[in-house]
Amino acid sequence: MPHKLLVASELVKQEGRRRLERYAEVFSSDGLDREKLLALLPELDSLIVFFWPKFLTAENLAKMKKLRFIQSILVGVNHVPFEALDERVVVCSNAGAYSLEVGEHAMALLFAASKRIAEHHLRIREGNADLASFAGAAKEMVVLEGKQLGVVGYGGIGRKVGDLGAAIGMRVLAYSRRRQKARGVKFCYGAAGLENLLRSSDAVVLSVPLSNSTSGMLGERELSMMKEEAILVNIARGDLVDQRALYEWLKRNRRAVYATDAWWFREGHETLSTDYPLPSLPNFLGTPHISGLVGLLSGRPAELAVENTLRYLRGMKPRNVVRRAEYLSQAR
């Protein structure tokens, strides 16, 4: 019996499929009608997914007795329904696949926030034609050179952010679960390390996966530790930050800025609709979770997903295996 693999995303192109076909019988969800697809599920050994496919309900997953491997094309796996998966199923994230594009986007948000680019552009666009009226705003602008950049999470994206921060002359302090070493970067560990990072950094970039242990990790207590004029950049997932606490922190600290590419989940989906009127605040800067899409356009995420699946198919240890316990019973 050959290994049966379902590719549930059009992002894996012909060439990738051909490479996979040397080790498995490869099916494409977009090439099968619903009946055939459902009939195939119990025979499948592995899956490559992007967004979680709607047809893979808990009920249908229960029928997939042979399933042992899932490769995500997204870097995060918080969209995977771990509760409905047999614990023998190995789930792999796609860490590193988007590091360049997402890391650059984090720097773009940091630079834009530090110089209040969007806020000033908006005022000019609305017809404020008096140059002198902006003079006071210079006091709110932050010079990045010499300031401390705290990087929370040192995976592929965190590393890229740390490298870019050090390159432009910032002092970089990174929080990591694992012991790490990197040129121009200091590391801290554990709860005390994170607290120190939040208290001492001029800018903080969030680049951790959303999991049980990170959901809501920045609440009222943590935000209140931060400097009044801190810039908080979220390049990972909206739900790392407690929305209500954030809203109150930004209202209270006019000089603090929250700059994000990631938004909160509502009913299982990320949405630009917020529970509090964050986008109306002058110190909130948002982009529409677009950095990963730029990475996708490079083709690299799908390529790396294929590479890692090939490792699994050839009996090698796949990369980026996620710890199931960190994602069980998580409110998505």
Add this chain to the structure above:
Amino acid sequence: MPHKLLVASELVKQEGRRRLERYAEVFSSDGLDREKLLALLPELDSLIVFFWPKFLTAENLAKMKKLRFIQSILVGVNHVPFEALDERVVVCSNAGAYSLEVGEHAMALLFAASKRIAEHHLRIREGNADLASFAGAAKEMVVLEGKQLGVVGYGGIGRKVGDLGAAIGMRVLAYSRRRQKARGVKFCYGAAGLENLLRSSDAVVLSVPLSNSTSGMLGERELSMMKEEAILVNIARGDLVDQRALYEWLKRNRRAVYATDAWWFREGHETLSTDYPLPSLPNFLGTPHISGLVGLLSGRPAELAVENTLRYLRGMKPRNVVRRAEYLSQAR
């Protein structure tokens, strides 16, 4: 007879004035009434100015027979009325004084433009809550790593921009009048060099002074040489770019972006009012000439102006002497 110096800006603080007093009798325009000020003019040997003082009209300048030295606290000297100055007057710019703050601002504009930060933020702020509607926009976003950054003008600010560009992994090509060398930077010279830079760069930063030879240096012909999706950053002076040609270029090339901190002069003053509705274009990004103000807050420009004036007073060759011919008869 002691040397008489008039400090015509409050930016030079007590400590700076004390240092100057060791070599000259120092007057402050804000400490003198109009009558005394006018009586003093014929006796003055030197001046430190920020914006050009209103009382220094052509008529009053004609009375200043002893004047031999003017130090600008602004980096540019296009505000100095060279036509009304005796040719024996040495005029010094303040090159280098704002390099850090203005260089970082240039990078902030470049990053913001490359990721369309302000454009997307604005759409979200206007209530566009549909994440999916932004998917197509990813194609318009530019990854900076590996792309070519053309730096036009390699003074203090140009050098800082080149350093930052190389640090984030861009290939840097700089246009300079003088032969230069710098790690990670290639140089080009002359009209052919500039043309090659414009044709081959993915992003161009303007960091030249506004003078006879640079006013309107980017007109229809030069803009049409540039890549369709080029990002043009102006961190120097609005009038380097022909406003009408720019408007037409941006209308024609939806993927090109013009990101500027500098605005055009009208009746001798820089203003956010434009002759063409540039700020309404989605590919125009503007900040209110604020980068220099951030530099001013550091106190460094006034300090460096004092340092250079001290060099002159002590008989040393002052730095940043400008070539008078480049500023004569210039439409300001």
